[in-house]
Amino acid sequence: MRTRAIWLALLTLTIAVEANAQEKKMRIYISADMEGVVGVVTGEQLGPQGFEYNRFREFMTQEVNAAIEAAYEAGATEIVVSDSHGNGQNLLIEKLPRNILLVRAWPRPLMMMQGIDETFAGAIFLGYHSGTTNPHGVRAHTMSSARLTDIRLKGVSMSEAGINAAIAGHFNVPVIMISGDDVVVKETTELLGDVEGAVVKWSTGFHSAKTVMPEVAYQLIREKVSKAVGRIRDFKPYKLATPIQLDVSFKNYRPSEVLSYLSSVERTDSHSIRFVGKDMIEVSKFLQFLTTYEPGLEP
Numbered sequence: 555m556r557t558r559a560i561w562l563a564l565l566t567l568t569i570a571v572e573a574n575a576q577e578k579k580m581r582i583y584i585s586a587d588m589e590g591v592v593g594v595v596t597g598e599q600l601g602p603q604g605f606e607y608n609r610f611r612e613f614m615t616q617e618v619n620a621a622i623e624a625a626y627e628a629g630a631t632e633i634v635v636s637d638s639h640g641n642g643q644n645l646l647i648e649k650l651p652r653n654i655l656l657v658r659a660w661p662r663p664l665m666m667m668q669g670i671d672e673t674f675a676g677a678i679f680l681g682y683h684s685g686t687t688n689p690h691g692v693r694a695h696t697m698s699s700a701r702l703t704d705i706r707l708k709g710v711s712m713s714e715a716g717i718n719a720a721i722a723g724h725f726n727v728p729v730i731m732i733s734g735d736d737v738v739v740k741e742t743t744e745l746l747g748d749v750e751g752a753v754v755k756w757s758t759g760f761h762s763a764k765t766v767m768p769e770v771a772y773q774l775i776r777e778k779v780s781k782a783v784g785r786i787r788d789f790k791p792y793k794l795a796t797p798i799q800l801d802v803s804f805k806n807y808r809p810s811e812v813l814s815y816l817s818s819v820e821r822t823d824s825h826s827i828r829f830v831g832k833d834m835i836e837v838s839k840f841l842q843f844l845t846t847y848e849p850g851l852e853p
């Protein structure tokens with residue numbers, strides 16, 4: 555009888571300890587873009603051809619580091635970062651801490667959100683920019699400024715933050731914080747509600763801004779991430795009802811013409827197509843296909 559009582563007590567204790575450990579797990583996902591990084595204003599900072607690119611990879615990495623540090627300090631237990639700009643190989647991995655995992659390069663089915671799943675408690679968007687239909691905002695575009703003029707989900711024009719929030723929402727993960735210029739922060743809080751926003755520069759045009767200095771941006775990002783993780787239960791996932799109608803408008807005629815050969819695609823006007831996905835995963839894969847495929851792909 556006594557042994558049984560001890561056994562029961564032990565069992566209860568084990569369950570309590572496990573429940574506690576479970577509760578204490580907090581996985582945070584960080585999607586890092588570059589247009590919204592401190593000081594970024596033109597292509598000179600955004601890709602290997604630009605004369606300032608290598609220096610700005612440094613600033614991008616430091617912004618991500620500031621967010622990682624603050625998230626761990628505020629109670630995060632695991633962090634996955636996705637390098638989600640340009641070639642997907644911008645972050646300087648030797649300057650990132652050991653206690654994260656990094657998603658790099660393309661293509662990938664969940665695009666800027668690769669690596670997210672239902673085990674995450676919140677998503678952070680760093681270095682983001684406003685959407686392509688916004689007349690303001692530094693480098694305002696959605697997925698491709700050169701090829702696309704609009705992406706709509708269920709009839710609503712979407713920024714990358716909106717599309718990515720809907721992907722996170724598919725997994726019941728809320729967006730908790732965003733950094734970038736004043737325009738993307740405003741646009742995103744209008745769509746998603748009260749997410750924490752770090753404004754590191756004020757847009758004065760597509761290719762100009764008034765910016766704070768790097769150290770100020772890191773500090774600001776630290777503060778906002780800390781606040782967001784501290785009140786993580788306040789945020790609601792951005793969930794779109796399924797199925798999800800996707801409308802894409804191209805700059806040119808031929809993409810919509812050729813895509814309309816597919817029975818799953820409808821051409822809605824000279825420059826636009828429609829695809830209906832059963833959920834955001836299908837929509838994301840379709841978008842990644844649409845922006846990646848060409849018959850000359852190698853290897």
Ligand SMILES: [Zn+2]
Nearest residue numbers: 587588589639
């Ligand atoms: Zn980008």
